[in-house]
Amino acid sequence: MSLLHIDLPGLSLKNPVMPASGCFGFGKEFSQLFDLSVLGAIMVKATTPEPRFGNPTPRVAETPGGMLNAIGLQNPGLEKVMAEELPRLENYDVPIIANVAGSTEEDYVHVAQEISKAPNVHALELNISCPNVKTGGIAFGTDPEMARRLTRKVKEVSQVPVYVKLSPNVTNIVSIAKAVQEGGADGLTMINTLLGMRLDLQTAKPILANVTGGLSGAAVKPVALRMIYEVSQQVDLPIIGMGGIQSAQDVIEFFYAGASAVAVGTQNFIDPFVCPAIIEELPELVAELGYSHISECTGRSWKRNEKLAYHRA
Amino acid sequence: MSLLHIDLPGLSLKNPVMPASGCFGFGKEFSQLFDLSVLGAIMVKATTPEPRFGNPTPRVAETPGGMLNAIGLQNPGLEKVMAEELPRLENYDVPIIANVAGSTEEDYVHVAQEISKAPNVHALELNISCPNVKTGGIAFGTDPEMARRLTRKVKEVSQVPVYVKLSPNVTNIVSIAKAVQEGGADGLTMINTLLGMRLDLQTAKPILANVTGGLSGAAVKPVALRMIYEVSQQVDLPIIGMGGIQSAQDVIEFFYAGASAVAVGTQNFIDPFVCPAIIEELPELVAELGYSHISECTGRSWKRNEKLAYHRA
């Protein structure tokens, strides 16, 4: 078997690299550039019960080494996602991770229940960390009690494993991670964006119409790594890591910190071929570093060496 | 009077630009490069009651658009700072803001009481946000109750106004800011560093001996701006803003967000002349943007326009 193959709850991944939610739409545009079947999985755009227009524009702003977005969960709504977007993705040999969002607990539960029935949806990603919507989103991701409760409710109805996407905008990410573990989560995805802002020199006003937005891209990488490092040692759930990944080297760094798979977000906008490029480079890099399988890298920064010695070729 | 002159509690600043604590030592090295009297003020390195060696090396690591540090508050201790470092700075016409740190409440109170007696110390900066020490530091900065209490105790003994330095590693920075306001703070400085991490590709281990470190530099700018924007609208204290400032344009952006003065940290390492350079460029930029005094920029992103119209030339 390939040295990149990874098994996670609900997901048999030919490689551990996937585009992050919101940075790949529903794959349609990127399918014109490369065969989506090369991807480990696809995390599709957040889906809410009803269609959403999202926030007014400008919705993006550049920052040093990163970008802010305040899309506001724009999506065509559950019905259309089920009827059009997901079926189109059935043309590819790639598991879909459906990003579930909403304003209320009921919204999440409803979307989770329905979307988990789609044949190519192999897992859900509960987005309790979107910083760009007035209700729901990040509110669920900053309060352990709400996070636990929501996870439990969604688990009750979902046909597929549930990953919960954590927000970095918290004092203690481990407590949120533990709460969702107690709620029955099958895995974690982290991190969503950091809340940030830019101002226009001429107008003195925020560049984003929504005032604040979510910071992503290379700039956030050290924060993502630190949080994955902390959480992976305290919680017994696999982590799909993300936040600033640009290269195969970055992927290994996330594995060392504690990730079992990774997602690439912002970099898709800069290099639309970044995912296939990383997937192509990884086997050689893994071998060069002396590992016989990429899973040996997971948590290597904190796992005891005896255990690691066993994994080494 | 100069269009850069700013009055803040305890501080009459000829301009609102100063080096940030820990990024300028006690000024000795930089005094070989330029006349320190051009600076608005100097925030000197954290001082603790006893000398501290700090953390093992490596203590710094580079990140995309930023850096991590885990110095661990190394400093020569209160006695030597009072006897040698501060007197040397009396040779310059520049107010000193003394950064006060410690492991316990008593430490902070002791340092504050003594150091505030130094003739050139015009204000204190209570460092309740250092992420790189095992005890004290950030613990005080993430709990509103502890922050309020510590601020009050320090206020009771300090001879000069007290600014409290906030940590960005919190879910709700406004609640901490309000707490220190209740504790009697005269001003805020923000932000300290974001907790982050880097791993070494070859060894799989953290690059920093301390494992995690504080992220600073351009990468954090949008987070700093967002927090200053939030806090300045909710709290009635002047803010000295910092986090990723590299240019005169950045300074204006911080003012728009809500800052009344700024500090430059990491950029001093990249361009040791950055502070004098910004101070030289600011007057022209302020005028070009149509302001007759830099203070008109403070909070301009959120202040009502009628009020602003009054300030405009």
Next chain:
Amino acid sequence: MRKEMCTVVQNKEIAHSVYELTLSGQMAGEMDEPGQFVHIRVSDNLDPLLRRPISIAAINKDKQEYTIIFRKQGRGTSLLAEKRPGEKVDVLGPLGNGFPTGEARSGDTALLVGGGIGVPPLYELAKQLVDRGIKVISVLGFQTASAVFYEEEFSRMGETYIATADGTYGRKGFVTSILDEADIQADILYSCGPTPMLRALEAGMFAPKSFLSLEERMSCGIGACFACVCPTKNGHEGDYRKVCSDGPVFRAGEVAI
């Protein structure tokens, strides 16, 4: 659409802070409609991070070359201004839907209205229209005399009027000042420029059919990120178009501007 390392053929300042950059690459062969754009990675490092969208100003399929014209503004366009012949530039393109030339018939009069850095895509449009036997009238607005470019090029295609905001060249005022006075009769209007200008033209007073090219901040440029949407005016709540992939050119009245 492809991602290609295009080679700089020429880069020169043609007006104050306005650069004309010619690139060669196979994507020139795929550039069908005037008004499409390319999405350029101006540096191979983090600074700046995002690509920059720039309209295609001229296409030379025989030579596999195309030209863009841009104003040096922030970091991205400043770096672009420094590119020298022989250098490679990472370009994603051609992107979006341009001006529908097929909407004009041979013998028709087309009115082209451009403002500032909105002028460039109208140049390739003018060429293609003239090739197809359509009469072209161009009305171009600039800030000031030193910012004027391509007057001669447009003049070769047909009647051309210039306005400058400060009156240092041509008619003082905006393109609308010229339009209001000149009493131009056109069958179709194509426009690109600042939003206030487009709004003034949107009402359709100058031609029965109007097509407007919009600008919006982008990240992906290909329709995947929802950064660049604008709501439609069809009355369906929540309906939208993406400027990058549905536009940047829209029929007047299709989207709210």
Next chain:
Amino acid sequence: MRKEMCTVVQNKEIAHSVYELTLSGQMAGEMDEPGQFVHIRVSDNLDPLLRRPISIAAINKDKQEYTIIFRKQGRGTSLLAEKRPGEKVDVLGPLGNGFPTGEARSGDTALLVGGGIGVPPLYELAKQLVDRGIKVISVLGFQTASAVFYEEEFSRMGETYIATADGTYGRKGFVTSILDEADIQADILYSCGPTPMLRALEAGMFAPKSFLSLEERMSCGIGACFACVCPTKNGHEGDYRKVCSDGPVFRAGEVAI
């Protein structure tokens, strides 16, 4: 110490991935001691952010030039390797305290031990020692034959021994293999190279006086940030030296390595 835009005079690969870069600038006039370093900003953007410390390998005060030799490794040194003659480079320097040549007297024998990329500063040291009538013996270690550089240059100054870790050139093994065998008698030892090598030399078995050049991750490079400290061995708890401003050269035994 000054910050100066120095001009690239020459940049060439002198061994596999090892570059010899000559810069011109007034700071050459301030370079007093061999073993000092310069702190280089390799790009004018964010990527990479920090300066890179590189030792001064040769100084030519007459021409106001100096040379550095570095191994292309990560992003910073890769960008440095691409600098072409005429380009400007932002340099802060000279920094730190180098090898005390005054500790050797005319007629003495100095043993210079360098490992890999620690070899460069020893070259200027050798020149200055020879100028002052001191006999120089150089023992240089490299990974492999293709990594060897400056053998001829050192040979011109005196006896020179080369070791390679894989035995593809010179003596197989480390510099210590040569030292153990060759029975060299020296009055003073100067060394720069990897920490294990310095540790092996620290004990002082090869000369009564030893000076070692250290490396540590830096940010400011001038003594202000406390990034690069190392504890002293004088028994005073908490006592330290800064590699950038107290070092990078220390008397053996002064600091813990």
